[in-house]
Amino acid sequence: MKVEIGEVSCYGELEDTSNFEVRFSDEQHDLMWITRDPDVIKTWSQIVKYWERHAEYMTEQTGELVELWEIESDN
Numbered sequence: 063m064k065v066e067i068g069e070v071s072c073y074g075e076l077e078d079t080s081n082f083e084v085r086f087s088d089e090q091h092d093l094m095w096i097t098r099d100p101d102v103i104k105t106w107s108q109i110v111k112y113w114e115r116h117a118e119y120m121t122e123q124t125g126e127l128v129e130l131w132e133i134e135s136d137n
Contacts (some may be wrong), residue, residue, distance in 0.1 A: 065096030067110040074132025076106065081133050084113060094133075106130070 065072040074080070078100040085092045103112055113127050 065106045067107055070110050070114075070127055070130060072106040072110065072130045075103075076132060079134075082109070083131040083133055085129040085131070086117075087128050091124035093131075107134070133137075 063073070063075055080098070080100070082095040082098070083092065084095050098109070102107055109130060110127070113130070117124060117127055
């Protein structure tokens with residue numbers, strides 16, 4: 063499943079155990095995100111807003127947030 067939130071492409075089905083690959087325009091800053099609280103951050107829109115807000119000060123280094131990929135948890 064693909065969802066577009068503004069300029070960010072989001073891929074996968076959200077589950078309480080979902081982890082994420084967070085991709086920036088500068089690929090060397092891509093990362094894995096495994097600490098989402100599914101009781102607080104429940105939707106793709108909330109996830110995009112979280113990363114845009116928390117990565118805003120790093121944009122010169124990371125580039126823009128471009129993609130989020132849901133990946134299965136080992137749990």
